[in-house]
Amino acid sequence: MIEAADDLYHKIKAYNTAVDGDKLCRAFDFGRQAHDGQMRASGEPYFLHPIAVANILADMRLDLDTVITALLHDTVEDCDVTLETLQSQFGASVAQLVDGVTKLSRIGMQPSPNSMQAENFRKLLLAMSEDVRVLLVKLADRTHNMRTISFIPKDEKRQRIARETLEIYAPLAERIGVTHLQHDLENDAFAVLHSEMNQTISNRLEFLVQQSEIVIPMISVELQDVVEQAGIECSVNGRLKTAYSIWRKMQRKKVTMDQLSDIMAFRVLVPTKDDCYRALGSIHAHYPTVMGRFKDYISTPKRNGYQSLHTGVIGPENHKIEIQLRTPEMHEIAENGVAAHWDYKNPESSKRITKVKWIQELVGILDEEAGADEFLENTKMDLYHDQVFCFTPRGDLIALPKGATAVDFAYAVHSKVGEKCCGVRINGKNRQLATELENGDQIEIITATNARPRPEWESFVKTGRARSGIRRSVRAERMVEFSLIGKTILQKVFREYGKPFRSRSVEKIISVFNFHKLDDLYAHIGEGRIEPELVLEKLHPDLASSRKLAKTGNVRNGRGGDAGVPMLRIKGGYSGIAINIARCCHPLPGEPIVGIFTTGKGVTVHRKDCGNLSNFSDAPELWMDVAWEHEGPRRVLARLNTVLSNEPGSLAAVATIIGQQGGNISNIHLTDRNADFFSFELDLEVKDVEHMHTIMAVLQANNFVERVDRAQSS
Ligand code: MN
DSSP: OHHHHHHHHHHHHHHOTTOOHHHHHHHHHHHHHHTTTOBOTTSSBTTHHHHHHHHHHHHTTOOHHHHHHHHHTTHHHHHOOOHHHHHHHHOHHHHHHHHHHHHHHHHHTSOOOOGGGHHHHHHHHHHHOSSHHHHHHHHHHHHHHHHTGGGOOOHHHHHHHHHHIIIIIHHHHHHTTOHHHHHHHHHHHHHHHTHHHHHHHHHHHHHHHHHTTTHHHHHHHHHHHHHHHTTOOOEEEEEEOOHHHHHHHHHHHTOOGGGOOOOEEEEEEOSSHHHHHHHHHHHHHHSOBOTTOOEETTTSOOTTSOOOEEEEEEOGGGOEEEEEEEOHHHHHHHHHGGGGGOOTTOHHHHHHHHSTTHHHHHHHTOOGGGGGGHHHHHHHHHHGGGEEEEEOTTOOEEEEETTOBHHHHHHHHOHHHHHHEEEEEETTEEEOTTOBOOTTOBEEEEEOTTOOOOGGGGGTOOOHHHHHHHHHHHHHHHHHHHHHHHHHHHHHHHHHTTOOOOHHHHHHTGGGGTOSSHHHHHHHHHTTSSOHHHHHHHHOGGGHHHHHHHHHTOOSTTOTTSTTOOEEEESSSOOSOOEEEOTTTOOOTTSOEEEEEETTTEEEEEETTOGGGGGGTTOGGGEEOEEEEOOOSOOEEEEEEEEEESOTTHHHHHHHHHHHTTOEEEEEEEEEEOSSEEEEEEEEEESSHHHHHHHHHHHHHSTTEEEEEEOTTO
16 A cells, blocks of 8 residues: 555656645545445455546646545545545645535436436536546546446446446547547446457457567558658557447448458657658558548647547558557647646646636537537537536436526426426425525425416526426416306306306307317406307397497497396486496396496496496596396387488487487488488387377477477387
8 A cells, every 4th residue: 555655656756746745645544544444346445446546647647636536536425524624634626626526426326327318417427527627537437447347246237337438438538538538438338338249359359469460560660660761750659459449430330340451550659740741741652541541630630639640551561550640749638638738837727727617628629520510519518507407216317507496397307297296305305396406416306186386486497498387387277267257257148138058059159269168268258358248149149239239338228129138227317328338347137236427438337346446436426326127018119200400410319319218219211301301210119108208299399300200100
């Protein structure tokens, strides 16, 4: 153990001479004691794992705090060490980094996401890694766990971890350009997930290596010669491609192992960018190139910062080989990605990457292979910090805008869940539905069949989906009330007109009003959007003409002839005043009512409990006592022959007189007209003969009336 601490110290010292050896030592001792007695699945002391993770990061030349974080990354989760302790012993930076890694690890303990969710899961990890170093520690942690995965006894668990690695962590490593971790993760995961295929490819590679054991060194030497002959200093490194990359190529190009001829890759390091192009030139001058293999990532770097020249040639002894040319600086970025930008000597410039800006930095180094979706993807990256990612109990990941509540979550799962939700458990604890969610929360929505969305939820939900869902439900509930009211109104109107009410008959005409459900028609009546009389008319077209009278303001008073139809009467001897039924409260026969006199309109009859009456509370002179009057003796029709002087207003005067006398004009038929007079037949509804004579006498006394006689026919 002491040796391990020493090795680590010297490894860091090699790139950071100012390393605080005392702090490193204390962290080492702290971690060892915290994990004392714990074992890994391999049977080794647990602390060997944090040491290995720390070494991976030191190999990437990261700063001391990151290495210390690696040494302590499991202490909070596994050893009951508090963040306060870490902060007091190693500073705020280490405490924050360990906290970040711990949070990521808790996410990892969720049920494994399905493939569809992988992208969301990667976003979650990015969103939660407020400091890129958190992600680097996590990736190194996963890399070591994958190296030792064979010690995990349960195949199912191995499969789960490997799949998660391939779908989540390797792409994340690729995204931030840490290529060597990406390849380690991919190869180790591939070996678990496709062990047979991995074995087959590995055997084949081994066979090829044995067959031509000297091929790789031989080609390396020859390539070096070719480049140096052009006067360029260089070093060449040759290797077999990995089983995973060969498998990927087999999949992509739909070829078999036997058809795959290029299994060797060579890397040529030269001092400068110019040398890269010159070296390429001399290689192309010596060997035939393979069409379509040349790529210039120097003039156009990949978005994750990767720079190299790629080419494929038919090399020495007709071996098809792949060659990458780059400078040492390009190589560093190609291997370590974002970590390569680390300036351990200049904490200020590193902070630039670690804090708020790191997401933006990532946007700038995204893999260019993202292609057409890239712009969109970049935009989304910017939005990560405005999002919150939470889990269903089954482990499905749901992305919501920051500030979203449990109700938003419920609606995001399904509108039916939103409609029936009545409570929530967040990370196992009962919480209020208005609770704002945090990254990584596990949300269990509690539903009840009789639960209903509350209108006040609208004040705290963040998503449009939840808002419109709540509105829809609240409206639906209001519609139930309105439909009850509407049905009652309609029943009363039918009764008023002496027609039997049958909902089945009404249902037959709902299509006329463009409804599919009877309740919708009722609700619209209840809301006052459709006049109940319109419905009555559709079922009883014969009532339509009397309705039109009502519309002109002459209303129901004196609508004689319809036996049993109740009428209105103004108490106190007034007669001839037009009576209107108020549209706001639709008073019906039998209900307490009051009349309001309005100049030019006559009397409007309201229900006594109508809210609009308060508008007239300070004008008592307008209030009139009105009463329902049931049909008295049946009215009779009288026909008068009348001659009027041909002057403006004469007909109106006659109509007024008849109204004032309680009569009702049912028909006027013009018979003659000249410059001075006009003659007409006047059909009148009167109570009796005496009533008719009274009307005739009053008419006779009027200046407009020349003559009035009883017609012979009636
Ligand atoms: Mn770990």
